[in-house]
Amino acid sequence: MRASESFLRRRALWGSFAGGCLLIAAASSVFVTLGIVYVLVTESMGFFAQIALLDFLTDTQWTPVFENAHFGVMTLVSATVTVAGIALAVSIPAGLALAIYLSEYARREVRETVKPCLELLEGVPTVVYGYFTLLFFTPLLQTFIPGLEGFNMLGPGMVMGIMILPYTASVSEDAMRAVPSGLREAGYALGYSRFRVAMRVVVPAAFSGITAAFILGMSRAVGETMVVAIAAGQNPNFSFNPTEGAATITAYIVQMAMGDLPHDSIAYQSVFAAGIVLFVITLTFNLIGFFLRRRFKEVY
Amino acid sequence: MTQKSFHDQHVTQLSPKTEPTPNTQRESLAAEVRKLSFWYGETQALKEITLSIAYRKVTALIGPSGCGKSTLLRSFNRMHDLYAGNRYSGEICLFPENHNLIDLDPFMVRLRIGMVFQKPNPFPKSIFENVAAGLRIQGVQNKKLLSDRVEQALRDAALWEEVKDRLSQSAYGLSGGQQQRLCIARALAPQPEILLLDEPTSALDPIATAKVEDLITEIRHRFTVIIVTHNMQQAARISDFTAYMHLGKLIEFAPTGELFTTPQETLTRDYITGRFG
Incomplete structure (x- = not known):
């Protein structure tokens, strides 16, 4: 009797200890996020004390270190959105096609060779992608597109579309393969072709996983720094024209970080204001993804 | 003419089959299996099966696990072709054309032969779209025709009254x-x-089982049905003919009443009296 009581007590103690450890681990991610938000907000307070929010959002020039400084963040947002948009325009069709091929068409040996290669793309340092774009891909594009500037948004956007394939293709392929084979057989039993099974059965059933994959890729594209800093130029330019060069939010932040700015200057504080905008953009996409997933929730 | 009207005509041509026609107007067989063998890779799962499928009757396939009853069923719509390394020999003739299903294109075969699986597997779509799925691939585009046929199918499946007010909701509800x-x-x-x-x-x-059995009894006069079941009582209740299979061979095939009351083979008798299986 006694032995079993102490056993139960010890077990309960262990249980609460283990539970506590797991809680701390889980809470740390929340605290890190909150910490980031706190730093971003407090550091940019000084900035917004001097610059009106309306000017920040509507001005179309971004010249923080000029005598007559302008802080129109839309200048940086336009480049960020353009580059990320091009990346997605490349990555969504390419990623979906690749995922459908790997999951529905490829033989097992092919899949097991191609998938690790695809995931290797993730291991390439982004600075390599940056110089690849600047020195190889942009000159290549210039032979097709006259008037393409040396620094432009098209090249980095397209390369980034390839760069995020490990997220978009590989994660969506996982989601498609998780679709139960019974659903596929139901499609075939109605006389569906392989392609129709893929498009009408597998893709809708895996929709939430596919959305997650593309949101992940999108966040990555918006936050990517090296490729754009190297190949899209560092000149703030309010433009959605992909043949022009323009600094994205991340490119601006890294440029300022490399410079030598006094900590209380408004140019320094503008880094945090730009950071908040980046944070809000990524958060918005994650929320869109969340609602899309809920809307098209799959239940097997 | 537009494609739409062509398909609609095509469908109306098919639809007389749905009207109850006296058996005398056509062959009394829907299909005949002739010396059908089947291999999963090296393993032979069906051994020279010969079996007649009566037109607009229910034929039950029974037997212990691994006897090949599902394998035989899935040969009728060539589901085995989805997986590499499977092989058939012999014939499954579909009447009245006398087409050998094993020689036809599997996708064409599946347009003519329907299948329901062990586990419910509706598509992640609305109730309406689930039923319309097979019609759309057959080329039915006319909205009115589509909704009429969806309603008819749901009535046949004894589901119409339960879902008629929520056709656009997800099938997973x-x-x-x-x-x-x-x-x-x-x-x-x-x-x-x-x-x-x-x-x-x-x-x-x-x-739920009773409802499905009832609906099979309701539709048996309009459709040729082949059912695999491990439940002998079910076979006895709803089928007109029963085939007993054992280790890939067809042991006995007879009208259901006869097979269950006066089995000719020892193996059949042992199985239906519960001595094994």
């Missing part, structure tokens, strides 16, 4: 038994020449 009847409606909508049922009630509770 239905209970397991309702989902299975939805799958039956989906298979019935294109008016298949043969309906294959692969243990359709094995995942259902007794009440």
Whole structure:
């Protein structure tokens, strides 16, 4: 009797200890996020004390270190959105096609060779992608597109579309393969072709996983720094024209970080204001993804 | 003429089959299996099966696990062709054209032969779209015709009254038994020449099972049905003919009443009296 009581007590103690450890681990991610938000907000307070929010959002020039400084963040947002948009325009069709091929068409040996290669793309340092774009891909594009500037948004956007394939293709392929084979057989039993099974059965059933994959890729594209800093130029330019060069939010932040700015200057504080905008953009996409997933929730 | 009207005509040509026609107007056989053997890779799962499938009757395939009853069923719509390394020999002739299903294109075969699986497997779509799926691939585009045929199929599957007010809702909101009847409606909508049922009630509770059995009894005069079941009482209740299989061979095939009351083979007798299986 006694032995079993102490056993139960010890077990309960262990249980609460283990539970506590797991809680701390889980809470740390929340605290890190909150910490980031706190730093971003407090550091940019000084900035917004001097610059009106309306000017920040509507001005179309971004010249923080000029005598007559302008802080129109839309200048940086336009480049960020353009580059990320091009990346997605490349990555969504390419990623979906690749995922459908790997999951529905490829033989097992092919899949097991191609998938690790695809995931290797993730291991390439982004600075390599940056110089690849600047020195190889942009000159290549210039032979097709006259008037393409040396620094432009098209090249980095397209390369980034390839760069995020490990997220978009590989994660969506996982989601498609998780679709139960019974659903596929139901499609075939109605006389569906392989392609129709893929498009009408597998893709809708895996929709939430596919959305997650593309949101992940999108966040990555918006936050990517090296490729754009190297190949899209560092000149703030309010433009959605992909043949022009323009600094994205991340490119601006890294440029300022490399410079030598006094900590209380408004140019320094503008880094945090730009950071908040980046944070809000990524958060918005994650929320869109969340609602899309809920809307098209799959239940097997 | 537009493509739409062509397809609509095509469908109306098919539809007389759905009207009850006296058996005298056509062959009394829907299909005949002739010396059918089947291999999963190196393993032979069916050994020279010869079997007649009566037109607009229910034929049950029974036997212990691994006897090849599902393998035989899935040969009728060539489901085995989806997986590499499978091989057939012999014939499954579909009447009245006398087409050998084993020689036809598997996708064409599946347009003519419907199937319902062990586990309910509705598509992640609305109830309506699930039933319409097979019609759309057959080229039915006319909205009115589509909704008429969806309603008819849902009535045939004894599901219409339960879902008529929520056709646009997700099929996943239905209970397991309702989902299975939805799958039956989906298979019935294109008016298949043969309906294959692969243990359709094995995942259902007794009440849902009874509903499925009732609907099979209701549609038996309009559809040729082949059902695999591990439940002998079910075979006895709903089928007109029963085939008993053992280790890939057809042991005995007879009208259901005869097979269950006066089995000719020892193996059959042992199985139906519960001595093994």
